[in-house]
Amino acid sequence: xxxxxxxxxxxxxxxxxxxxxxxxxxxxxxxxxxxxxxxxxxxxxxxxxxxxxxxxxxxxxxxxxxxxxxxxxxxxxxxxxxxxxxxxxxxxxxxxxxxxxxxxxxxxxxxxxxxxxxxxxxxxxxxxxxxxxxxxxxxxxxxxxxxxxxxxxxxxxxxxxxxxxxxxxxxxxxxxxxxxxxxxxxxxxxxxxxxxxxxxxxxxxxxxxxxxxxxxxxxxxxxxxxxxxxxxxxxxxxxxxxxxxxxxxxxxxxxxxxxxxxxxxxxxxxxxxxxxxxxxxxxxxxxxxxxxxxxxxxxxxxxxxxxxxxxxxxxxxxxxxxx
Amino acid sequence: xxxxxxxxxxxxxxxxxxxxxxxxxxxxxxxxxxxxxxxxxxxxxxxxxxxxxxxxxxxxxxxxxxxxxxxxxxxxxxxxxxxxxxxxxxxxxxxxxxxxxxxxxxxxxxxxxxxxxxxxxxxxxxxxxxxxxxxxxxxxxxxxxxxxxxxxxxxxxxxxxxxxxxxxxxxxxxxxxxxxxxxxxxxxxxxxxxxxxxxxxxxxxxxxxxxxxxxxxxxxxxxxxxxxxxxxxxxxxxxxxxxxxxxxxxxxxxxxxxxxxxxxxxxxxxxxxxxxxxxxxxxxxxxxxxxxxxxxxxxxxxxxxxxxxxxxxxxxxxxxxxx
Numbered sequence: 300x301x302x303x304x305x306x307x308x309x310x311x312x313x314x315x316x317x318x319x320x321x322x323x324x325x326x327x328x329x330x331x332x333x334x335x336x337x338x339x340x341x342x343x344x345x346x347x348x349x350x351x352x353x354x355x356x357x358x359x360x361x362x363x364x365x366x367x368x369x370x371x372x373x374x375x376x377x378x379x380x381x382x383x384x385x386x387x388x389x390x391x392x393x394x395x396x397x398x399x400x401x402x403x404x405x406x407x408x409x410x411x412x413x414x415x416x417x418x419x420x421x422x423x424x425x426x427x428x429x430x431x432x433x434x435x436x437x438x439x440x441x442x443x444x445x446x447x448x449x450x451x452x453x454x455x456x457x458x459x460x461x462x463x464x465x466x467x468x469x470x471x472x473x474x475x476x477x478x479x480x481x482x483x484x485x486x487x488x489x490x491x492x493x494x495x496x497x498x499x500x501x502x503x504x505x506x507x508x509x510x511x512x513x514x515x516x517x518x519x520x521x522x523x524x525x526x527x528x529x530x531x532x533x534x535x536x537x538x539x540x541x542x543x544x545x546x547x548x549x550x551x552x553x554x555x556x557x558x559x560x561x562x563x564x565x566x567x568x569x570x571x572x573x574x575x576x577x578x579x580x581x582x583x584x585x586x587x588x589x590x591x592x593x594x595x596x597x598x599x600x601x602x603x604x605x606x607x608x609x610x611x612x613x614x615x616x617x618x619x620x621x622x
Numbered sequence: 623x624x625x626x627x628x629x630x631x632x633x634x635x636x637x638x639x640x641x642x643x644x645x646x647x648x649x650x651x652x653x654x655x656x657x658x659x660x661x662x663x664x665x666x667x668x669x670x671x672x673x674x675x676x677x678x679x680x681x682x683x684x685x686x687x688x689x690x691x692x693x694x695x696x697x698x699x700x701x702x703x704x705x706x707x708x709x710x711x712x713x714x715x716x717x718x719x720x721x722x723x724x725x726x727x728x729x730x731x732x733x734x735x736x737x738x739x740x741x742x743x744x745x746x747x748x749x750x751x752x753x754x755x756x757x758x759x760x761x762x763x764x765x766x767x768x769x770x771x772x773x774x775x776x777x778x779x780x781x782x783x784x785x786x787x788x789x790x791x792x793x794x795x796x797x798x799x800x801x802x803x804x805x806x807x808x809x810x811x812x813x814x815x816x817x818x819x820x821x822x823x824x825x826x827x828x829x830x831x832x833x834x835x836x837x838x839x840x841x842x843x844x845x846x847x848x849x850x851x852x853x854x855x856x857x858x859x860x861x862x863x864x865x866x867x868x869x870x871x872x873x874x875x876x877x878x879x880x881x882x883x884x885x886x887x888x889x890x891x892x893x894x895x896x897x898x899x900x901x902x903x904x905x906x907x908x909x910x911x912x913x914x915x916x917x918x919x920x921x922x923x924x925x926x927x928x929x930x931x932x933x934x935x936x937x938x939x940x941x942x943x944x945x
Binding site: 314317318319320322325326329339341342346383407410411466567570571573574575576607611614615618619621622 | 637640641642643645648649652662664665669706730733734789890893894896897898899930934937938941942944945
C-alpha cells in the first residue's frame with residue numbers, strides 16, 4: 300500500500316468519479332473559532348466516497364476477471380458504490396444484504412443494476428452464501444475497506460484535498476475524517492503524507508463506537524462492544540482493518556469522538572450554511588470541528604462529509620435541532 | 623453587453639467565486655426520460671449564483687469609487703451576495719430591506735458585514751431612502767440584474783456549463799435556467815452562444831409569475847400581475863429587465879412553467895438523489911426537466927439549481943412530498 304497506488308487509482312478514476320469541491324462558510328468559521336473547510340463527498344456518485352474505492356477496485360481487475368462480475372456484502376454506501384461502478388463497467392454485480400435491510404436501500408441497489416441476494420441474519424451465514432455464489436459464478440469479492448485498491452481509491456480524496464487546500468493557502472491543519480473501518484482515513488493519510496505533509500489526519504467517530512480512537516491510544520486493535528444502535532451507522536464497524544490500522548497508527552493524530560446530537564446538529568448546519576445533505580455518520584467530522592474546538596489546534600481545520608444517504612425522517616430530526 | 627465582458631468577469635472571479643460541479647443521477651435520468659445534468663449554484667458562496675454578479679460588479683469599479691462602498695435593495699439572495707462580496711473586498715455595504723423581512727435574513731446579511739437599513743413598506747419609499755444614502759456617503763448602487771457587470775458575473779456560470787458539458791460529451795441540449803429578472807438567464811445565454819452554440823437556454827418560472835415566458839411569446843415586455851404569493855419568491859420580479867430581455871429574446875427557447883408542488887418535489891429529489899439543498903425558486907428548472915418532458919427535446923437536458931436559501935420548515939414541506 301503506497302502513494303503510487305493512489306496516484307494510479309486517480310488516473311483510473313479521472314473522468315468517472317467526481318472531483319468534489321472544497322466548501323466553507325463564515326458562519327461555520329464563527330462557530331468553530333477557526334476556518335472550516337469542507338470536502339463534501341456526499342456529492343460523489345451514489346452519495347458517498349465509497350464509489351471511489353469501488354471504481355478503483357473494479358478498474359484494477361484484469362478484464363477477464365472483471366467480466367465475470369463482482370460481489371459485495373453491504374446494505375449501505377459500499378453496496379451502492381459497487382453496484383454503480385460495476386454498471387458503468389458493464390459487468391454484473393451481486394450484493395448480499397440482510398433481508399431486514401430497509402426496502403429503499405434494496406430498491407436503490409437494484410436500480411443501480413445489481414442483483415441483490417437476501418439472507419436471513421438469524422439463520423444464515425452471509426459468508427457461506429457469498430463464497431458459494433462467488434465460486435459458482437467466478438465473482439470477485441470487493442471488500443469495503445481492508446483491500447489495497449479500495450484504500451487507493453478512497454485516497455484520491457486526499458490528493459484532491461492537498462491540491463484544494465494549497466489553492467486556498469492552507470498548508471498546516473488537522474484533516475478530520477469520518478472513520479469506520481479506516482479505508483477513507485488511511486487513504487487520505489497516505490495521500491497527504493506525500494502531497495501535503497503539513498496536513499494531519501484525525502479520525503472522527505461516534506461515542507460508544509470509537510474503536511479507532513481507542514486503538515490509536517492503546518497502540519493495538521480494539522473492538523467495539525456493539526456494531527449497531529447509533530444513527531451514525533455508516534461509519535460503524537467491529538474494529539479497525541488489519542491493513543488500515545498500521546497506516547492510521549503511523550500517520551494519524553488522536554481520534555475525536557462526537558455524540559448523536561452533535562452529528563444531527565452538524566447535519567443541520569451543513570444544510571443551512573453549505574447547502575449539502577449529510578448523513579449522520581457523514582457529519583461526524585464536521586461535528587468534531589464545531590464541538591471539539593479545544594482538542595484542535597491551528598487557524599484552519601479541514602473535514603470530510605463522507606456521505607449523504609439519509610432518510611427524510613432522520614433528516615427532519617436534524618433540522619429540528621435548529622429551532 | 624458581450625462575451626468579452628463575461629470572460630473578463632471570469633478572470634476577476636477566479637479564486638474568489640467557486641467553480642460549482644456538474645452533478646447527475648441515474649434516478650433523475652429515469653424520471654426525466656433523458657440524462658439530466660445539474661449545475662448546483664446553491665453551492666456558491668452565500669448559497670446562490672448572486673455572489674458571482676455581486677463580485678463582478680464590485681471588482682469592476684475603480685478603487686476610489688469602490689472604497690466609498692456599495693448599496694443594494696434586496697431582502698434575499700442578492701443582498702447576501704453583495705454583502706459578502708463587499709466584505710471580501712474590504713469595503714462597506716448598505717442593504718436596504720423592508721422592516722418586515724424575515725429576521726433570519728436580516729441577521730444573516732448583517733453577519734456578512736453589511737449595514738442593514740430597514741424601511742416601512744407602507745409609509746416609506748425605498749428608492750428615496752436609497753438615493754439619499756447613496757448621495758450622502760458616495761455609495762454605488764448594485765442593481766440585481768439589469769446591470770451589465772452583474773449579467774457578466776452571472777454569465778460565468780455559462781462558461782463553466784459549456785466546459786463541463788463538453789467534458790461529459792454533451793454538445794446539444796436545452797439548458798433550463800431558473801429565471802427572475804433574467805440576469806442569470808441572459809448571462810448564461812451569451813456565454814453559451816460563444817462557447818457552446820449547440821446548447822440553448824430556456825427560462826423556467828412559477829405558474830402565475832411567468833412574465834419572461836409570456837414576453838418571449840408575445841415579443842414585448844409583459845408584466846406579472848403580482849410580485850408575491852408564491853414559494854418561488856427568489857425568482858419573482860415585476861417584469862423582465864430592459865437589458866436582459868433583448869438578450870433572452872435573441873437567444874432563448876420558449877419558457878417552461880412549473881407549479882409550487884412541482885418545485886417542492888424537485889427540491890425533495892435534489893435532496894434524495896444529488897444531496898444538495900435547493901430553495902423553491904432554485905428548483906424550478908429541475909422541476910421543469912422532470913415534469914415538462916414533452917416540451918423538451920434531445921437525449922440530455924442541463925438545469926441550474928440557482929439557490930439553496932430555504933427555511934427548515936419549508937424544506938420539511940418539500941421532504942413530505944417523498945412519502
